[in-house]
Amino acid sequence: MSRKVVITGMGIYSCLGTGLEEVKDSLWNGKSGIIYDPERKAMGYRSALTGYVPEPDLKNVLSRTQRVFMPTHAAYAYVATDQALKQAGIDADFMENNPVGILYGGDSTAEPTYQAISTVLEKGDTVRAGSGAIFKSMNSTVTMNLSCLYKLRGINMTVSAACASGSHAIGLGYLLIKDGLQDCVICGGAQEINRYVVASFDGIGAFSVRENEPSKASRPFDRDRDGLVPSGGAATLVLESEESALKRGANIIAEVVGYGFSSNGDHISTPNVDGPAQSLENCFRNSGIDPSQIGYVNAHATSTVVGDKNEALAIARVFGKNTPFVTSTKSQTGHEMWMAGASEAIYSILMMKNGFIAPNLNFDNPDADTALLNIPSKRVETKFDMFLSNSFGFGGTNSTLIIKNY
């Protein structure tokens, strides 16, 4: 069985906006979502730069018993998922009568873990961690919360694959629907933003220290890039079989047509060229799509020296001399890590539906490797009907998606 897999709903809660329209405008205007957080500096961070999102206020939206088990990033995910389900026209009745699944990317829940352990140590009593602590502190907190809240009865799992988590979640949802095992899966990724989650990431020197110019710090592919800027939020896409979407009379936004993956089998933090290239090649082979059909590549490029170089080489190897437009929306958002694969699929779909490619901010000068790619530093108004999105993570996990207009 091989079925078409379509996207019928999207929701976004990011440093570019807390809804699709606001995010689309931010992409169009090349807005940066990066700020300087003095609390991080006081804590001992090398770099106090971060993406910023407001904390959702769900007090009058969800009951206390629904909120008490949710860490902040699950609240981001709830807001994004609520938007996506509404856009898809999926309500409680549909979820009661159909086994809707959830696959969400997530690879940490540091803040509630820190808070619970701190309280236990201070009080000398595990009871004082509180009723919500265990559920907030588990890596699957987003899927356990949302599956109970929406009374979901399909696949229910968190996908942990470092910075490729959100992309793999979409890819796996695509495979389940394509193969007839699910009709509808809520896919996405969530990333906590707080002082605890990336402290040790800062410690290994991965972050840009261009603290005097927050909006210029994330500069993927630029010759003078000096590291990534951590960010976060949540992004949700409702994946559905075309048959189910048509039966419901849903508005179909786009179609997922390809998923490829690979593992570098190499260094834990330093990426290589062969692994990412293989992920792209697998995606083309699995989908039967030719690279010449791709109008835009949303690169993983995080603004690190080696990562951007090796991705540029991998893209150039697969696409040859005439690469399509390539940008990294991380130039605006920073690195949304566990969420990035899902949010970047949404950013790219918004650009595809509205006929433009957002500028790769701060791409002032290429280096010898990034000069191989066609990277616009200004917004391009152009129509494209198919794009490819890369996500790579620590441990050498690689994921590539191809999505086309519907």
Place this chain on the structure above:
Amino acid sequence: MTIEEISEKVNTSLAEEFEIEQSLLTPDANIKTTLKLDSLSIIDLVAIVEDTFSIKTDAQEIKKIATLGDLYSYIQSKL
């Protein structure tokens, strides 16, 4: 501290933390069936009681308490 003073403090905390209607907070209200506090919510009740009255309680004992009135008396016995 009198039972009235204890009840006022407990009721204020319960209304705020658990979003319970004030009208339900009577001494004969059953904690599980009337106030709808399940076994997980009782864990948070322990923290509320300990922090509000600066006392150390036993979670297993609090789990066995049936009504709000019994809770007020339990707290008074620990003060």
